[in-house]
Amino acid sequence: MTTTIVVLGGGYTGVMSAVRLARRTRRADVRLVLVNPSDRFTERLRLHQTAAGQSLADHRIPEMLEGTGVAFVRGLATSIDPVRREIRVAGDDGERTLAYDHLVYAIGGVTDTRVPGVGAHAYTLDGPAQAGRLAERLAGLGRRGGGTVAVVGSGLTGVEAAAEIAESHPAVRVILLGHGEPGSMMGDRARRHLRRALDRLGVEVRTGVEVTKVLPDAVELAGGEVLPVDACLWTAGVVAAPLAREAGLRVDGKGRVVVDATLASVSHPSVYAVGDAAAVRQAWGEIHGTCQSGIPSAAHAADAIARRLRGRRPGPFRFGYIHQPVSLGRRDAVIQFTRPDDSPGRFCLRGRAAVAYKAVVTGSPPKMYRLSRRVVIPARFLARAGGRAGRPDAAR
Known part of the structure; x- marks a missing residue:
C-alpha cells in the first residue's frame, strides 16, 4: 500500500x-x-532587508520541488x-x-504580540507582506524628511533590523529598545564591534527598558515614560x-x-x-x-x-551550534564562532570577511535544496547551511 x-x-x-x-x-x-x-519561499534570514526596502530574489516552492515528485498543496x-x-x-x-x-x-x-497594542500598531517580520508594510512606512518617512522608528527587542534579529533600517534610511532616527545589551550572548570582541557599528550608523541603544504598551504614535515604557515614534518594529519574543x-x-x-x-x-x-x-x-x-x-x-x-x-x-x-552570524547593514557584519551549546568561543570575524561569510550562510539554503534533489548531503554538513533564523528573538 x-x-x-x-x-x-x-x-x-x-x-x-x-x-x-x-x-x-x-x-x-x-x-x-x-x-x-503561499507558493513563495520566504527567506526569513533576509526579512530585515525587505523591511528596509530592498528587493529580494523571488523563489517559488513548486520550482524548488521540481523533479522530486513532491506534490505542492497551497x-x-x-x-x-x-x-x-x-x-x-x-x-x-x-x-x-x-x-x-x-x-x-x-x-x-x-511574533509574540501579547503586549497591549503590538497586534494593532506594531510592525513585525513574520513574512514578506508584514515586512513590506514597514518598508512602505519607512519610504513615506523618507519622503517627509525623516521620523523616528523604535525597534523593540535587543536580540540579534532586532540588531540586524535596526542596523539595516539606519543604513538604508539615514534621515530616520532609529532607537533600539531592549532588556539587555545588544550581542550579550557574544564574546567581548564581537560585542564591541557590534556596538561600534550601531554607533556608526546612528542607532540609539537603550537597554534595561521594558515596553509595556504600543500606541498608534508612541511606545510606553515601564515606569510611565511615553516615547513618541512614527513606527514600531516588534522583535521581542x-x-x-x-x-x-x-x-x-x-x-x-x-x-x-x-x-x-x-x-x-x-x-x-x-x-x-x-x-x-x-x-x-x-x-x-x-x-x-x-x-x-x-x-x-x-x-x-x-x-x-x-x-x-x-x-x-x-x-x-x-x-551543536557553530556560529552566530549577524549582518550590520550591507557593508559590515560580525560572526561569533561558538561552542556546541551556543556559548561564545575564542574566535570571531568582523568587517568585510564577516560580510562575505554571512552572504554565503544566508544564500546557501536554496542552493542546498537544489543539490539535495540529486544527492543526500551528510547530516553533519547541514549545520553550516544556516545562520540565525529571521525570527523574533526573546528580549534580552
Missing part, C-alpha cells in the same frame, strides 16, 4: 524535509505532499486530527481533508503556532511539540516536529529556534521516517 507523508510548512525546515524525503524514499511506494499557505492547515491522521486545509477552492501516515510538522513560530496544542499533541510551555530523541512526538509518534515547532533537548541543553538548528532537524526527521519505512530503527538527533 502507498504510504502518504505530509509536510506542513514550506519554510527552511519544511522544504528541507520534503526534498530529503523524496531522495530517501525514491525506491519506495510513497506519496509526498507539502502544504503551505492552503492553510486549520486543524490536525492525530488519531484519524487527517489534516484540514483551507485553500482558494474551499476546504479539503488530507490523510497521512506520517506527518512532518514544520510550522515555525510567530516568539510563540509557537497554536495548531499542535489544539490538535492534542503534547506541547511544552511555549507551545512547541515535545519530541523524543528521534524528533517524533512523544504523544503521537506518527508526527515528527522540526525547527521552531519542536522542543528539542541535547546533552548540553535545549535547542533554540534558528535556521542553523532547524535545517539539520528537518533532515534528521526525513531520515528517521525513511528508516522506519524500511523497518529500521532511527537514531537520535545530535546537534
